Amino acid sequence: MDEFELIRRFFSKDNNDASVVLGVGDDGAIISPSPGHNLVVSTDTLIENVHFPDCLPPEDIGYRCVAVNVSDIAAMGARARWITLALTLPDVDEKWLQKFSEGLYHAAQKYDVSLIGGDTTSAQQIALTISITGEVLPHQAITRSQASRDELIFVTGSLGDAAAGLDLLINSSGSSEAEKFLMQRFSRPTARSEIGQALCGVATAAIDISDGLYADTKKLLLSSELGGHLYVDRLPISMQLKQIYNQEQRLKFALSGGDDYELLFTAPAIKLDEILKISHIYNIPITEIGVVRNHSKLNCSLNDKLINYDDNGYLHFNG
Amino acid sequence: MDEFELIRRFFSKDNNDASVVLGVGDDGAIISPSPGHNLVVSTDTLIENVHFPDCLPPEDIGYRCVAVNVSDIAAMGARARWITLALTLPDVDEKWLQKFSEGLYHAAQKYDVSLIGGDTTSAQQIALTISITGEVLPHQAITRSQASRDELIFVTGSLGDAAAGLDLLINSSGSSEAEKFLMQRFSRPTARSEIGQALCGVATAAIDISDGLYADTKKLLLSSELGGHLYVDRLPISMQLKQIYNQEQRLKFALSGGDDYELLFTAPAIKLDEILKISHIYNIPITEIGVVRNHSKLNCSLNDKLINYDDNGYLHFNG
Numbered sequence: 001m002d003e004f005e006l007i008r009r010f011f012s013k014d015n016n017d018a019s020v021v022l023g024v025g026d027d028g029a030i031i032s033p034s035p036g037h038n039l040v041v042s043t044d045t046l047i048e049n050v051h052f053p054d055c056l057p058p059e060d061i062g063y064r065c066v067a068v069n070v071s072d073i074a075a076m077g078a079r080a081r082w083i084t085l086a087l088t089l090p091d092v093d094e095k096w097l098q099k100f101s102e103g104l105y106h107a108a109q110k111y112d113v114s115l116i117g118g119d120t121t122s123a124q125q126i127a128l129t130i131s132i133t134g135e136v137l138p139h140q141a142i143t144r145s146q147a148s149r150d151e152l153i154f155v156t157g158s159l160g161d162a163a164a165g166l167d168l169l170i171n172s173s174g175s176s177e178a179e180k181f182l183m184q185r186f187s188r189p190t191a192r193s194e195i196g197q198a199l200c201g202v203a204t205a206a207i208d209i210s211d212g213l214y215a216d217t218k219k220l221l222l223s224s225e226l227g228g229h230l231y232v233d234r235l236p237i238s239m240q241l242k243q244i245y246n247q248e249q250r251l252k253f254a255l256s257g258g259d260d261y262e263l264l265f266t267a268p269a270i271k272l273d274e275i276l277k278i279s280h281i282y283n284i285p286i287t288e289i290g291v292v293r294n295h296s297k298l299n300c301s302l303n304d305k306l307i308n309y310d311d312n313g314y315l316h317f318n319g
Numbered sequence: 320m321d322e323f324e325l326i327r328r329f330f331s332k333d334n335n336d337a338s339v340v341l342g343v344g345d346d347g348a349i350i351s352p353s354p355g356h357n358l359v360v361s362t363d364t365l366i367e368n369v370h371f372p373d374c375l376p377p378e379d380i381g382y383r384c385v386a387v388n389v390s391d392i393a394a395m396g397a398r399a400r401w402i403t404l405a406l407t408l409p410d411v412d413e414k415w416l417q418k419f420s421e422g423l424y425h426a427a428q429k430y431d432v433s434l435i436g437g438d439t440t441s442a443q444q445i446a447l448t449i450s451i452t453g454e455v456l457p458h459q460a461i462t463r464s465q466a467s468r469d470e471l472i473f474v475t476g477s478l479g480d481a482a483a484g485l486d487l488l489i490n491s492s493g494s495s496e497a498e499k500f501l502m503q504r505f506s507r508p509t510a511r512s513e514i515g516q517a518l519c520g521v522a523t524a525a526i527d528i529s530d531g532l533y534a535d536t537k538k539l540l541l542s543s544e545l546g547g548h549l550y551v552d553r554l555p556i557s558m559q560l561k562q563i564y565n566q567e568q569r570l571k572f573a574l575s576g577g578d579d580y581e582l583l584f585t586a587p588a589i590k591l592d593e594i595l596k597i598s599h600i601y602n603i604p605i606t607e608i609g610v611v612r613n614h615s616k617l618n619c620s621l622n623d624k625l626i627n628y629d630d631n632g633y634l635h636f637n638g
Contacts, residue, residue: 004538021357026462026542027394027526028361028453033352038340042347043403043450045440075346084362086405086448121364125442129405131362131450134347143345207346219323223345 001092003120010101011085015114019081029116031082037135042072048126052187053170058096060187061128062103067189068210069132070111071261074196075208076143078136080111085118088127111193140200144223147205147266153228153290154203154275156192156263158238159213160250161185163257168244178240189261195286196263198278203265212256214309216264217290218298224266230290232302232309255300255309266292320411322439329420330404334433338400348435350401356454361391367445371506372489377415379506380447381422386508387529388451389430390580393515394527395462397455399430404437405448430512459519463542466524466585472547472609473522473594475511475582477557478532479569480504482576487563497559508580514605515582517597522584531575533628535583536609537617543585549609551621551628574619574628585611 001009012024021030033039046065048054056064066083073080085104089096108115113132165186168179192208199206207220213235221228235254242250267275272288279286293299300309320328331343340349352358365384367373375383385402392399404423408415427434432451484505487498511527518525526539532554540547554573561569586594591607598605612618619628 021457022460022462026464027391028359028397028451030395030455030460030462031358031360032457033358035354039350039352039358039452040347041350041401041403041436041450041452043405043436043438043448045405045407045438045448047407047440047442050440050442072346076349078347082360084360084450086362086364086450088364088366088446117360117362119362119364119448121366121369121446123366123369123444123446125444127407127440127442127446129362129364129438129448129450131360131403131405131448132347133358133360133452136349138340138351141341141349143341143349145345 006092006097006120010097011115011118013105017114020114020116023116024118031116034135036137038138038141040073040076040078040134040136040141042069043129043131044069044072045127045129055169056187058099059103062100063107063188065128065130066104066107066111066113067191068261069130070113070191070193071189071208073132073134074191074193075206075263076136076141077196077200077206078134078141079197080113080132080134080193082116083108083113083130083132084116086129087118088121088123090122090124090126111191142199142203142206144205144207144220147221147224147226147292149226149292149294151204151266151268151292152288153217153230153292154265154267154286155213155236155289156195156284156286157190158236159260159262160241160253160257161238162189162259163253164241164245166259178243181240186259189259191261192263192284195278195282195284199265202271202274202278203267206263206265209260209262209264210258212258213264214255214298220264221292221298226292227295227297228290228292230298230300232300232307234287234289236285236287325411325416325439326437329416330434330437332424336433339433339435342435343437350435353454355456357457357460359392359395359397359453359455359460361388362448362450363388363391364446364448374488375506377418378422381419382426382507384447384449385423385426385430385432386510387580388449389432389510389512390508390527392451392453393510393512394525394582395455395460396515396519396525397453397460398516399432399451399453399512401435402427402432402449402451403435406437407440407442407446409441409443409445430510461518461522461525463524463526463539466540466543466545466611468545468611468613470523470585470587470611471607472536472549472611473584473586473605474555474608475514475603475605476509477555478579478581479560479572479576480557481508481578482572483560483564485578497562500559505578508578510580511582511603514597514601514603517601518584521590521593521597522586525582525584528579528581528583529577531577532583533574533617539583540611540617545611546614546616547609547611549617549619551619551626553606553608555604555606
């Protein structure tokens with residue numbers, strides 16, 4: 001099977017998207033963007049045994065690579081619209097491609113994004129680069145740099161599940177319901193797409209948590225040239241995580257685990273009611289977990305006692 | 320050096336592009352597209368020892384990965400505007416990154432595109448995925464599928480130089496002026512950006528030559544559900560290619576060599592004057608090399624004698 005046949009068979013599903021003037025198969029795709037909007041563009045590479053274990057089923061790899069990219073657009077308060085896929089594979093495995101394509105289109109449908117193009121190449125390791133374009137009205141996008149001192153720090157959903165799920169995927173058969181839930185949180189992350197858009201005009205700064213809560217909070221506050229304080233006892237922990245891991249393990253996963261793809265954002269206290277309303281509308285918990293401070297450090301406390309925590313999260317090339 | 324420092328040092332050059340509302344460094348970049356335009360989106364991955372030899376200097380790798388992506392946008396008749404870079408490296412080599420970044424920004428400046436974001440990851444092989452977005456007015460883009468029977472087939476520039484250049488890069492010291500010219504044609508391909516835009520309303524179908532003239536002509540004609548005829552004796556061959564290679568080698572490079580990134584397009588004979596004018600304005604030869612026929616084969620003749628040629632060009636995963 002050559003690359004044209006491969007694209008035709010697995011990546012040319014009609015997307016019924018009126019904005020797509022010309023989809024997969026030419027030198028480029030043609031899209032008709034919504035008038036009056038700005039574009040938000042992001043790209044993310046997932047590499048086998050770096051960003052996911054080689055035991056991850058192909059349908060989950062396909063789903064995951066879309067969801068993590070949608071999450072970046074959500075963190076900007078924008079609506080994800082179109083993706084391209086650059087797929088690098090060691091060989092052509094039709095079963096693998098079929099499953100991968102199913103997972104990818106499943107996520108694309110869930111998040112209402114259209115696959116409009118891509119490239120296939122061969123190399124030793126599986127690597128996937130998705131580029132995603134979203135839309136947002138001018139001056140509505142939420143960046144990382146507009147947090148202010150004394151604002152509150154919030155997070156959506158629950159923390160640490162994905163890191164625990166990855167641990168289970170590698171080390172356990174994962175037969176209990178709680179284990180399955182946690183593994184799913186890694187393999188099929190939930191991009192907080194609707195909440196991200198709802199936070200325009202509410203959040204002052206936002207980031208999606210990919211490298212771990214602590215590292216990403218630091219990154220967000222650094223962009224705003226500020227510091228802050230995290231109340232570790234307030235971190236939202238799922239029942240399932242509590243069921244399987246002790247407190248020390250849970251907090252480690254929650255603080256530095258990464259891969260949660262929850263939204264971390266700052267907002268002034270006056271927006272609390274609006275935030276509760278958003279949480280209610282989308283039926284996703286939003287928890288106040290900290291405060292922005294006018295210094296350059298990120299402190300943590302557990303039950304009113306300061307704790308030391310200087311993990312930088314997962315930095316590629318670090319050390 | 321962690322990935323944030325790497326991005327800051329090598330990929331955060333200010334681009335003075337008013338359309339870039341927010342550049343590298345957040346979850347996504349924000350761009351303000353030109354009102355009333357459609358977007359053209361394309362993505363291409365270059366992998367070490369697949370798409371370029373490991374002896375290619377990093378500044379040429381950087382230049383090349385931008386130029387080949389601009390070429391895709393040019394082949395659609397669109398104006399290239401913004402790129403993202405997903406960079407996968409086995410390790411962090413600051414000298415390599417510095418040179419690579421210089422080459423990339425050099426090409427970005429030449430083609431007036433802005434680097435707006437990216438991702439850095441590590442793996443065993445160097446891999447670069449560029450995603451590019453261009454702009455074109457509605458109904459102006461040139462696709463592959465609108466060629467008609469009896470139209471003429473044209474090509475810009477000269478053919479076979481890049482394949483010869485790659486051969487020289489690997490097998491020769493390349494000390495003569497002709498050798499240097501040919502190697503440059505591989506390492507710093509010329510995207511026919513201005514000509515592509517000028518061909519809107521003139522060309523009926525277009526493709527950029529990346530897999531070789533024969534394979535790409537076939538691809539274009541197949542998209543239009545047609546066949547054609549190539550007059551091999553008319554193929555534009557550079558002086559430098561003639562100087563070093565014999566006729567058989569030249570034609571092999573020209574027909575199946577790939578990597579030329581010249582534009583191949585079809586147009587009715589009535590447009591001949593306009594095409595000559597475009598060639599004159601941009602000072603690039605445009606040569607009539609064939610004709611579109613109402614069957615499904617692509618024939619070739621040399622001095623009025625039919626020759627057999629069924630090379631499919633370079634197909635990843637083929638066989």
